[in-house]
Amino acid sequence: MGIQGLLPFLKKSSRNIQLSEFRGKVAAVDVYCWLHKGAFSCAEKLVKGEPTDGYIIYVMKQVNLLLSHNIKPILVFDGCHLPAKEVTELKRRENRVKNRRKAKELLREGKIKEARECFQRCVDITSTMAHEVIKACRARNIDTIVAPYEADSQLAFLNINGVADIVITEDSDLILFGCSKIIFKMDSNGCGVLVEKEKLHLSMNVPRDKFDFTKFRNMCILSGCDYLPSLHGIGLVKACRFFIVTSNPDVYTVSLSKVLNFVNM
DNA sequence: CGCTAGTACTCAC
DNA sequence: GTACTAGCG
Numbered sequence: 001m002g003i004q005g006l007l008p009f010l011k012k013s014s015r016n017i018q019l020s021e022f023r024g025k026v027a028a029v030d031v032y033c034w035l036h037k038g039a040f041s042c043a044e045k046l047v048k049g050e051p052t053d054g055y056i057i058y059v060m061k062q063v064n065l066l067l068s069h070n071i072k073p074i075l076v077f078d079g080c081h082l083p084a085k086e087v088t089e090l091k092r093r094e095n096r097v098k099n100r101r102k103a104k105e106l107l108r109e110g111k112i113k114e115a116r117e118c119f120q121r122c123v124d125i126t127s128t129m130a131h132e133v134i135k136a137c138r139a140r141n142i143d144t145i146v147a148p149y150e151a152d153s154q155l156a157f158l159n160i161n162g163v164a165d166i167v168i169t170e171d172s173d174l175i176l177f178g179c180s181k182i183i184f185k186m187d188s189n190g191c192g193v194l195v196e197k198e199k200l201h202l203s204m205n206v207p208r209d210k211f212d213f214t215k216f217r218n219m220c221i222l223s224g225c226d227y228l229p230s231l232h233g234i235g236l237v238k239a240c241r242f243f244i245v246t247s248n249p250d251v252y253t254v255s256l257s258k259v260l261n262f263v264n265m
Numbered sequence: 266c267g268c269t270a271g272t273a274c275t276c277a278c
Numbered sequence: 279g280t281a282c283t284a285g286c287g
Contacts, residue, residue, distance in 0.1 A: 002279070002280090004268090004269090005268090005281095007280080007281090008281080030279095032279085033275090033279075036275070036279080037275045037276065038275095038276075039275095039276085040274095040275055040276040040277085041276040041277060041278095042276085043276090054276085054277095055276095058276070120274095120275085120276090169279090170275090170279055170280060171279060171280090172279085172280085173279095184280090185280085188276095232268085232269085233267085233268060233269090233287080234268085235267065235268050235269085236267095236268095237266085237267060237268085238267075238268085
């Protein structure tokens with residue numbers, strides 16, 4: 001789920017871009033996003049276990065788009081699931097099974113269109129699919145990496161250490177992980193939205209020298225994240241107001257009553 | 266005004 | 279994973 005409403009909140013730190021701006025650069029790609037989008041075109045076949053290369057075609061189309069702009073892609077795949085997210089994973093699996101049953105039912109009733117929607121809702125990106133894409137990349141000399149766990153941190157590592165100039169993803173968590181340049185919403189035309197770390201202070205309405213990345217990260221955590229139950233009535237706007245006035249950047253040592261008092265609750 | 270929760274969406278013919 | 283929005287405090 002990430003941080004609710006983070007991207008809209010960072011509007012002042014974002015701008016629309018075209019891939020041609022990044023000629024000669026290296027891009028670390030969150031392939032899961034492309035796999036998921038690609039799987040939409042062949043959802044029924046995937047769920048039924050019928051052979052299809054629809055998702056491979058889509059991923060390679062996106063890879064070719066980068067290459068056509070002289071951008072070098074590094075495709076990063078997810079590895080193991082984090083034990084901390086096992087509950088989420090179980091819920092998703094349950095949801096897939098439910099939609100799968102419904103899809104088959106609708107199909108028997110001849111409701112093709114409705115069935116298709118259900119099939120799309122229960123596609124699972126398997127490691128077999130990932131491997132098929134890796135094989136296709138190897139054949140074309142495209143770099144691929146399987147992250148130890150989730151791709152997020154691997155993508156951030158590549159960006160922070162200068163291996164990749166930009167990260168391409170749909171996951172706003174990459175901003176919190178400290179990436180310098182991230183492209184969201186990349187489409188088949190090569191358009192997208194760029195969020196830059198250097199511009200984060202603009203969305204928090206503070207001058208550059210007053211901006212503290214740790215404060216920014218803690219502001220996001222205070223607004224609510226996946227790992228803790230969140231404070232009711234505290235979103236990004238109120239969390240931001242609090243961190244602008246507090247000199248203590250550490251959300252853990254600051255007293256909860258101070259927070260509650262500040263936001264008038 | 267801002268937060269929450271529910272709904273709809275990603276492809277491509 | 280995302281965006282949008284009605285409804286409510």
